[in-house]
Amino acid sequence: MTMTDRIDEILASIDDAKAECGRTDEIKLMAVSKTHPYAAVEQAVKCGLTLFGENRVQEIQAKFPAEHAGYELHLIGHLQSNKVKKAVAAVDAIDSIDSLRLARKVSDEAEKLGKVLPVLIEWNTSGENSKSGFTELADYEELLAEAQSLPGISIRGLMTIGPLTDDERQVRQAFARLREIAQWSGKEFPHLTFDVLSMGMSQDYRWAIKEGSTVVRIGTAIFGRRDYQ
Secondary structure (H helix, E strand, O other): OHHHHHHHHHHHHHHHHHHHHHOOOOOEEEEEEEOOHHHHHHHHHHHHOOOOEOHHHHHHHHHOOOOOOOOOEEEEOOOHHHHHHHHHHHHHHHEOOHHHHHHHHHHHHHOOOOOOEEEEEOOOOOOOOOOOOEEEHHHHHHHHHHHHHOOEEEEEEEEEOOOOOOOHHHHHHHHHHHHHHHHHHHHHHOOOOOOOEEEEOOOOOHHHHHHHOOOEEOOOHHHHHOOOO
């Protein structure tokens, strides 16, 4: 099966999942090219994809040209404080803000570059220790309360990674939790935007769509198995 065929199959599956739950809004497909070469990204662009995600700043710098056109590049993995400056310079958005301290640092670096960087706030809805993201509402609320005084970032919504299980009920509970947090946030902080819900990957994106996802992050189903060597 060619990449074009795989992408067409995923897009058809997204439309099918939307129809099953009566949704008519847009759901964006983010291609996650982790460990795959830039040639694979170029091929995906030729297939019509315009949104890409990468997990590591180091891989972004090594793989992607400093200036890119025709697509958006988002950092979706955990961002260490010592990599913030490089990340802000290299990407169009950061989808993994997991602390107030990180949000402040990203805002400061973006300001230096004359940027207002779109960001998503990451929640750890699965409760798994291996995952990053907010777990306490008080900490998250503190970030939202300070958001207006962070001119280098613009909050667009939330992101989460589902639990590593085949249990549909458990996975959908995690995604539903993110949707509920977004709804609460919009009521409590109406001056901020929570339109984006980035949740769902190759193995669980159909469940995520049924729980309100607006962006699904697909890697293996587009690019094939990853080579971690």
